[in-house]
Structures are given as C-alpha cells and as structure tokens.
Amino acid sequence: MSAEIRYISKPHPVSGLTNSKLGIWCFLASEVMLFGGLFSAYILLRTSAVEWPQGASRLNVPLATLNTLILIISSVTMVMSWASLAMKEFGKYRKYMGATVLLGFLFLVVKSFEYGHKFSHHHFPSTDMFYALYFTLTGLHGLHVIGGIIVNLYFLFPGSALWHKDPEQFTGRIEAAGLYWHFVDLVWIFLFPVLYLL
Template identity: 40%
Template sequence: MEVPYTSKPRPDTGLYNAKVGIWLFLASEVMLFGALFSSYILLRVNALEGTWPHGLLNIPIGTFNTAVLITSSITVVMAWASLKLGQFNRFKIYQGITILCALAFMVIKSVEYKDKFTHYQVWLKDGETIRGHIEVPGIEGKPWFMTHKKLEAMEAVDHITIHPDPKPHVASAGGEAPEAHKSENHGGAEEHAHEPRRIEKADIKRLSAFVPAHSTYFAIYFTLTALHALHVMGGALVMAYLWGPGSKMWKTDPERFTNRIEVSGLFWHFVDLVWIFLFPVLYLL
C-alpha cells in the first residue's frame, strides 16, 4: 500500500505527514526533558544552604562541546539547503561534518565522564572535606568508582593518598583544570594544598567519586546529560544512515529524501536546543 503525502503536502494540514509526526514527537520530548528540568529545579531550590556544588565541571571543555553542537546545527541545515538547491555532493559534505561533530561531542563527553569517575571527594570524621585524586595501595593508576564501602572491604588497605585539587572547596564560577599549577604566592593554608596527603582509612567517614551517588547535583547531572547523549547517539545513527545507504533515495525520490533530511535535522536542532539550556544550568550556575 502506498503511504500518501510522504512528499506532497496534505491539503488540510499543508504539510507532508512526517513533519507533523516529528513535531508531535518533539512536543513529547519537550515534556520528557521538561520533567527532568523541573526535577532539577526542585532539587536545587530545596538543597540545604551551601550544599549545591559549584565549579566541579570543566567549563572550557563544556564550552567547546557547546560550539561543536552549534557547528553541527548549522551543517545540518546547510545539508538540507544543499539538497533544496540540487547539490548532492555538498549535501554529502555537510551531512558528513554533522556526523563527525556528533562523534566529537560523544568523545569529549566520555572524557568528561571518565574524569568524574576518577575524581573524588573525601569526608573525614573530623568534619573536613577534601576533593582530589586518590591513590589506593594495591590499585594501579587512578581507581574508578571507589567508595568508602569498597575501601572498608579491602582488608589489606589501611590508608589512601589524596592529591588535593589546586583550589580546594571554594571553586566559585571557575572550573580550572587540576593541572593548572598556580604559583606559591597563596596564603598559608592553601600553600600545602597541592601536596599529596596520607589519610588513614579509620579517619574516613565517606568517600565518593563524582558519580550519581555523590549528591543530588551529580544525580541530576548524569540523568540529564546521559539522556541527552542518548539523543545525540540516536540522531547520529539516523543521520549516518541517511548519509550512507539511505541516500540512494535521492535518485528515486529526491523530494522525499530532502524531507527526510529536514525531519532528521529538526530532531537534531532539538537536541542542540536542549544542550543550550543544559550547558548554563549544569556548568555555569
């Protein structure tokens, strides 16, 4: 059976069907992300004074990733415009760049996630908290997903070594890379902040990497960014199909193919749109 209005507009809506379909889908997506954004608001507004973390994410990396997504948003619309102008080769280039941008975004996001999984906060029994990278005897390199419970179970371990972050606790808006070694002209207490410090296992009250269990902030951060990343992957898969095997349709039904590019582009812009809000909300505020 022939499905009508795949390329010609339906008389009553004035639109080809897929366009109505994608907008209905995007409307449901608005509600999906809206629900999670409202969760974020509720968690944040109700957080106890001074407990909402700031400056734990890497702002330069986040900014760069925002630029990557924005770039992919222009190339996706240029790919569609190229088809409208009948330039299939240019379409291939723009669509290709879009897919590469999507991949770049995912690689950068993975690096960010990895940094979080190996970066720790330690709460000591005397009330002090320290952030930094830890060494655990018997574990090669940076341990992933270590917790105080796991430490507890490691009978042979009686201490850990922590390399505190250059700017302990008071990270305000600045999310500087830990490597950024500042000169020693800081005041007394901060001067020794960089030096590795031995911490007895018995003194540790809680230890957590920057994983969802760390705090409500990281719980909502990972929920929102992982859901967004799933959308990036889904969009990239569809666009890769339309760049590769799916592009054969250009020869048989160019109008319908152009519409497919428009519809996948609409989804992609939506993914970009979500990120436009996620970036300031999670990284900057």
C-alpha cells in the first residue's frame, strides 16, 4: 500500500479540486471555529461587564491602522506571488513572496512596539478583562502570522525547488499558503475594529 497522497497537482475527479486545496479549506473552517469561540467569549464578557473601556482610550489606533494597511498590502503581494506563478514568471514570484515575508515581519515589529508599550505601563493579560481579551486575541493572531511567515519562508527558499520539478503542484501549494495568509488578514480585519475602535 502506498503512503503517497494522491491528487495534489491534478484535481480529484469527484471534487474537481486538488486534495491540497480541499485540505486547506477544511483547516480554515476549523480556524474559523477557533477564532469564533474567542469572539463568542468576547461578546459574552463584554455584554456582561458593568463597564467596558473604549478601545481607543487604551490602545494605539494609529499603529493598529498602520498594521491593518501592512496586512492588506501583504495580502496583495501574496496573491501576486500566486498570480506570477500562474503566469509562469518565477522571478516575479520570488519578489512578491519576499515582500510578503518582509511585510509579515513588519507587522510583528509594529505589534511588538505595542506590546512593549503596554508592558512598560504594567498592562498585562492579568490586569483586567479588556487586556485579557486583547492579549489573547492579538496573541493568537500574532502566532498565526508567525506560522504564515515560516511557511512562506520555506516556499521562498528550500520549498521553491519543487517549481522546477512540478510547477503545477508548486503553484497549488502557493495558492494554499495564500488562502491561509488571506485568512489571517481577514481575522485582523475584524479584530481591528472590535478591539481598537469600539
């Protein structure tokens, strides 16, 4: 019996999709539930609190706006890295993927400034419910950004060797990595107003 995963470069005849793409969507569905559970906790804790601070009174809105724009730009560079492969332009792929990785790091740098500022003012997850939710939600999101950077770095350097052996499979991998990265962007699109603006 072969342990090889089938239909990773050609679509499965039944689903019309590669197994890789079906797999990443199932994974993203589970991720929706993970963040959904935390958003649910946020609604419960906020609606049952006697008082709740406005996000802008405690958090840095300009820095978070900058981070929102950084993630949006990184989503564009990510989709462009896939589009470059689909147009058989490997050189362009490397540029766009490199930019995506750099933008991911930039997001983390800005976030670490925000965290550093909070810690220097003795604001920790244990301080109160607002900070508990802020650090849990942004921390879990930050871990997802780190995960995405690791995957993208792999596909930028050692993983890109697959392009020369099976370009179709490699393009599919970048599409899957892109779907994950866009999901991380999508989560931030909701975290930003919920935590910082309301």
